[in-house]
Amino acid sequence: MFDDQSLTTRVAEQEFVVERLFNAPRALMFEVFTRAEHLKRWWAPQPYAVPVCTIDLRPGGIWHYCMRSPEGRLHWARSVYREIVPPEKLVYTSTFADEHANPIEGIPEHLTTLTFTEEEGKTRVRAHVQFASAEALKVAVGLGMLEGMSMTWEYLVEYVRELQAK
Amino acid sequence: MKTLWTVLADPNREHIVEMLRDGPLTVGEITRRLGIRQPQVSKHLKVLSEAAIVEVQPQANRRIYRLRREPFQELEAWLQSFRRLWEERFDRLDNYLLEIQATEQQPGHGSEDNTDV
Numbered sequence: 001m002f003d004d005q006s007l008t009t010r011v012a013e014q015e016f017v018v019e020r021l022f023n024a025p026r027a028l029m030f031e032v033f034t035r036a037e038h039l040k041r042w043w044a045p046q047p048y049a050v051p052v053c054t055i056d057l058r059p060g061g062i063w064h065y066c067m068r069s070p071e072g073r074l075h076w077a078r079s080v081y082r083e084i085v086p087p088e089k090l091v092y093t094s095t096f097a098d099e100h101a102n103p104i105e106g107i108p109e110h111l112t113t114l115t116f117t118e119e120e121g122k123t124r125v126r127a128h129v130q131f132a133s134a135e136a137l138k139v140a141v142g143l144g145m146l147e148g149m150s151m152t153w154e155y156l157v158e159y160v161r162e163l164q165a166k
Numbered sequence: 167m168k169t170l171w172t173v174l175a176d177p178n179r180e181h182i183v184e185m186l187r188d189g190p191l192t193v194g195e196i197t198r199r200l201g202i203r204q205p206q207v208s209k210h211l212k213v214l215s216e217a218a219i220v221e222v223q224p225q226a227n228r229r230i231y232r233l234r235r236e237p238f239q240e241l242e243a244w245l246q247s248f249r250r251l252w253e254e255r256f257d258r259l260d261n262y263l264l265e266i267q268a269t270e271q272q273p274g275h276g277s278e279d280n281t282d283v
Binding site: 014018032038 | 245248249251252253254255256258259260261262263266267
């Protein structure tokens with residue numbers, strides 16, 4: 001007998017949701033996600049910094065930023081806004097890029113849907129991240145060989161290792 | 167590992183993987199759905215087997231192909247790491263919000279311990 005139920009479920013899960021209740025009004029939450037001066041101060045996971053961040057907040061507009069490692073390595077990323085509904089919702093696709101916001105070939109885009117919901121003066125932020133199936137599979141099976149292909153990718157692989165080592 | 171990327175770069179092989187996501191299939195069924203000649207299909211399946219993406223299970227006189235779990239477990243692990251990145255980002259955001267809200271509330275409370283401009 002084939003036991004494919006669990007496999008099918010797992011394959012379908014090329015997406016995840018992370019949510020949290022923040023003790024701040026919704027308008028402010030939407031701002032911290034859409035204004036460069038805010039994003040520069042929290043967007044990168046520790047110990048990375050965001051020295052450059054430009055935002056063109058309109059559908060089709062580009063959000064281009066750079067993450068700097070403690071050793072000074074720069075990793076650029078680019079998102080394109082799909083839907084902007086202040087202060088409720090933000091939808092964008094993201095991928096790694098170069099310093100001119102050109103996407104790096106071979107790395108799949110992922111779609112992020114952020115929703116901001118009011119809950120008694122607080123705000124629930126829900127991040128729904130989705131990867132295109134075939135592309136994500138390529139990335140997954142290619143993880144072992146992609147390292148070194150680009151500095152940007154190396155960063156993510158390294159980062160993943162750091163997290164796993166914790 | 168090095169070959170996996172090139173293995174899936176072929177559209178027919180990618181298509182086979184997509185089909186097998188819905189469950190195991192015989193060579194005949196894969197051939198019918200792909201609409202290419204069986205020797206070609208067998209060649210692609212051989213490449214996929216060698217790359218450990220699919221495995222074959224003989225059943226009576228048929229050969230049934232199915233996806234192996236391992237590549238998907240890697241995918242799962244990768245998604246988990248990406249997810250943790252978001253958790254960590256939210257931690258940092260939590261701290262940042264405390265910081266800016268403390269600054270905003272400062273004038274209304276005549277705080278003596280905050281001398282920043």
